[in-house]
Amino acid sequence: MNTHQASFVRASMIEASPAPLLESGVAYWLRKNLFATPKDTALTIISLLVLAWLIPPAIQWLFIDAAWSGGGRGVCATVAQGGSQPDGWSGACWAFVNAKFSQFIFGRYPPDERWRPALVGVIFVLILVPMLIPKVPYKGLNAFLLLVVLPILAIILLPGGWLGLTYVETPLWGGLMVTLVLSFVGIAVSLPLGVLLALGRRSTMPVIKMLCTIFIEIVRGIPLITVLFMASVMLPLFLPQGVTFDKFLRALIGVSLFASAYMAEVVRGGLQAIPKGQYEGADSLGLGYWQKMNLIILPQALKLVIPGIVNTFIGLFKDTSLVSIIGMFDLLGIVRLNFSDTNWASAVTPVSGLIFAGFIFWLFCFGMSRYSGFMERVLDTSQQR
Amino acid sequence: MARRILTALVGAAVMGIGAPAASAATLDDVKAKGFVQCGVNTGLAGFSAPDASGNWAGFDVDYCKAIAAAVFGDGSKVKYTPTSAKERFPALQSGEVDVLARNTTWSINRDTALGFNFRTVNYYDGQGFMVRKGLNVKSALELSGAAVCVQTGTTTELNLADYFKSNNLQYNPVVFEKLDEVNAAYDAGRCDVYTTDQSGLYSLRLTLSKPDDHMILPEIISKEPLGPAVRQGDDQWFDIVSWVHYALVQAEEFGITQANVEEMKKSTNPDVQRFLGVEADSKIGTDLGLTNEWAVNIIKAVGNYGEVFDRNIGAGSPLKIERGLNALWNKGGIQYAPPVR
Numbered sequence: 001m002n003t004h005q006a007s008f009v010r011a012s013m014i015e016a017s018p019a020p021l022l023e024s025g026v027a028y029w030l031r032k033n034l035f036a037t038p039k040d041t042a043l044t045i046i047s048l049l050v051l052a053w054l055i056p057p058a059i060q061w062l063f064i065d066a067a068w069s070g071g072g073r074g075v076c077a078t079v080a081q082g083g084s085q086p087d088g089w090s091g092a093c094w095a096f097v098n099a100k101f102s103q104f105i106f107g108r109y110p111p112d113e114r115w116r117p118a119l120v121g122v123i124f125v126l127i128l129v130p131m132l133i134p135k136v137p138y139k140g141l142n143a144f145l146l147l148v149v150l151p152i153l154a155i156i157l158l159p160g161g162w163l164g165l166t167y168v169e170t171p172l173w174g175g176l177m178v179t180l181v182l183s184f185v186g187i188a189v190s191l192p193l194g195v196l197l198a199l200g201r202r203s204t205m206p207v208i209k210m211l212c213t214i215f216i217e218i219v220r221g222i223p224l225i226t227v228l229f230m231a232s233v234m235l236p237l238f239l240p241q242g243v244t245f246d247k248f249l250r251a252l253i254g255v256s257l258f259a260s261a262y263m264a265e266v267v268r269g270g271l272q273a274i275p276k277g278q279y280e281g282a283d284s285l286g287l288g289y290w291q292k293m294n295l296i297i298l299p300q301a302l303k304l305v306i307p308g309i310v311n312t313f314i315g316l317f318k319d320t321s322l323v324s325i326i327g328m329f330d331l332l333g334i335v336r337l338n339f340s341d342t343n344w345a346s347a348v349t350p351v352s353g354l355i356f357a358g359f360i361f362w363l364f365c366f367g368m369s370r371y372s373g374f375m376e377r378v379l380d381t382s383q384q385r
Numbered sequence: 386m387a388r389r390i391l392t393a394l395v396g397a398a399v400m401g402i403g404a405p406a407a408s409a410a411t412l413d414d415v416k417a418k419g420f421v422q423c424g425v426n427t428g429l430a431g432f433s434a435p436d437a438s439g440n441w442a443g444f445d446v447d448y449c450k451a452i453a454a455a456v457f458g459d460g461s462k463v464k465y466t467p468t469s470a471k472e473r474f475p476a477l478q479s480g481e482v483d484v485l486a487r488n489t490t491w492s493i494n495r496d497t498a499l500g501f502n503f504r505t506v507n508y509y510d511g512q513g514f515m516v517r518k519g520l521n522v523k524s525a526l527e528l529s530g531a532a533v534c535v536q537t538g539t540t541t542e543l544n545l546a547d548y549f550k551s552n553n554l555q556y557n558p559v560v561f562e563k564l565d566e567v568n569a570a571y572d573a574g575r576c577d578v579y580t581t582d583q584s585g586l587y588s589l590r591l592t593l594s595k596p597d598d599h600m601i602l603p604e605i606i607s608k609e610p611l612g613p614a615v616r617q618g619d620d621q622w623f624d625i626v627s628w629v630h631y632a633l634v635q636a637e638e639f640g641i642t643q644a645n646v647e648e649m650k651k652s653t654n655p656d657v658q659r660f661l662g663v664e665a666d667s668k669i670g671t672d673l674g675l676t677n678e679w680a681v682n683i684i685k686a687v688g689n690y691g692e693v694f695d696r697n698i699g700a701g702s703p704l705k706i707e708r709g710l711n712a713l714w715n716k717g718g719i720q721y722a723p724p725v726r
Binding site for chain 1: 427430464465467468476480563564568569588596702703704
C-alpha cells in the first residue's frame, strides 16, 4: 500500500491562528458590549461620567473621611458644632455605630444575658444552613428541628423566667433580634396558613370559602400600620382593667396574620395557573382531595410562585420596622432611637445610622432574593430545554 | 387621610369608653406589682433617650425614677413604656401606664376632656422659631409664605396654625411623625423655618451641619408647661406624683443634694428635719401613703431638681439649656414648691 506522499500536502494540522485582534480579548468584549454603536458609545461614556462623579465622593465620605472610633459626639462634629473635626468636615460617623453596635443587635436586652439570643442565633444558623442546601439529606428531621425544636428553644431561652434563667420581658428586646424573630415567625406561620387560606378560598364548600375570602379581603384591606396600632392602642381599651397581654405577642400575631393573607393570594395565583387537566388527571387516578393537592397540585403551584412568595417574605422582613409605631424597637427603630442620645448628636449621626441599618436590611433581603433565584433553577425541571 | 381617621378613632375611643377605665387605687396596684409603669417619649434628646448601655436616661426618666424611689425606696423599680405623641394618651387612659412623664403640655383640654390630671410643671417650655440667616428675617411676622417644618400630633402644630392665622400670614406646613425626621428635613433645606419647643431647638442645634448659619427668632409664641400626667379619679396617686416634683424643688431650695442628704438629716433646721422625715412623730410621708423616708429616697435616687436639670439638659449635658423660667422662685425663675408642713 502506497501512502500518499505528496510533498505539497501537509502531514499535520495547521495550528489555529489567533483570532484577529478586534474579534477577541478585551478589545472585542469592549467593542461588542460597550461601544457597538454610536448610541452605545454615548451611553457608556455618560454612565462612566456619572459613576466617576458619584463614586469617589461616596468612598471619600463613607471610608476616607469617616470617623471610625471615639467616645462621643466630638469625633463626629466640627469645631463650629462643638467637636474636634475641622470646619467643613463631613464624613460617616462609624464611631456611633461602633459604640452602639451591641444595642443595635440586641436592643436593651440585659448585657449579662445576651449570650441567650446569641446562642439561639447560632443554633438557628446551624439548622437553617443544611435546610437550605438541597443535597443535604434528612430534610424531614431538619424541618422538625427548625419549626418545632428551635421555636421551643427560643421560647425557653429568649424570655427566660424558668430553669434558673432570669426573666427578660419583651419591652427590653430590640434591634436585629426583634426584626429576625418577627420575620421568622411571620414567615413560618404565613406560608402554611397562606396555603390553607388559598385552598379554602378555592374550595367548593361555601362556608369555608366565604370565611377564607372574608379574612383575606379584610386583612388585605387594612394597612399593617393600622393592624399594629389597633392591637397596641385600642385593644387594651376593650380589655378589662389590669388584663394586658404582651405587646410583642400582639405584634407577632398581627404580623403573621397580615402576611398570611398576602401569602394566600400569591399561592392562589399559583393554583389558578395549574391547567384543569392536572386536577382531572389526579381525580381519574382516584386520589382524594389532600392527596391530589399534596402530590400533584401544590408542588407545581408553589414552584410557579416562588418569586411571589419570596417577594412577600422580603416585604414582611422590611415591614417589621413598622413595630416602632407601637413603641417596640426593631433594628431601624433602635438605630433611630439612638439619634436622641445627646452624647452622639451630630449632623452626620443620623445618616450614618440609617446607612448601617439599610445595609443590614439589604444583606438579608439580597440573600433571600439570591436564594430564591437558586431554588428556581434547582426546581425548574419541566421548563428546561 | 388614614392618619386622620386613626386619630379620630382613637379620640372617640378615649372620650367614649376610656373614662371608666380609671381605677381608684393606683398606689395599691403599683405596690402589688412591685414597679411603676412609666410612659416616656420614644426618644427626645435630654428628656428620654437611651444611654451608652441602652438604659433609658433623661429628665423625664429621672422623674419616673423619683416616683419609684418615693414609693419603694428604690429608683430602679420602674418599667418604661415608650410612647409616640399619639399613643401616649390612650396608654395612660387604658391603665397601661401609671404615670405619663413624657414632656406633655398641660392644657385645659387634656386636663378635662381627656380625663387627666396635671398639677406640677417640671419644665416651663415655649415654642420658638429657627430660620436660616440667609432669609434675612428678623421677626416671625415676616414669615409669610414660608415652608415650616413641624412635628405632627403635638400642641406645637396647633400653636403654629393659630399664630399664623391670628397674624393673617400664609404658610406651608411640612409635617413629620418623628422629631429626628423634622431635624433632618430642616437641615437638608426642605423648609425655611423650624418650629418646636425651645428645648427642642437646643437639641436641633447639636445636629445641624452648620449651626452658625441659623438663628432663633425672638418670638415665643406659646406657653408650654410640661409636666407629669395621671388619670383623673385617684387623688392619692395624683398627690404622690405632684409631691415628688415639689420634693425635688424643695430639696434644691434647702441645698440638699444627692451627696449630702445623709448629712442634712442631722440638720437642726426644723423645716429640713420635717422635710427629711427625721422630726419626731412625723406623719408627712405616711399621710401621702408612703414612708417618712420618701423625700430622702427621692434625693438619694436622682438628686434635687437642679441636679436633675443640670445632668440631663442643663450645663452638665451637651444640650446646655439655661435654667431661665425653670430657676427657683428666689433665683429669678418660677419653680416654687408649697411648704412641707
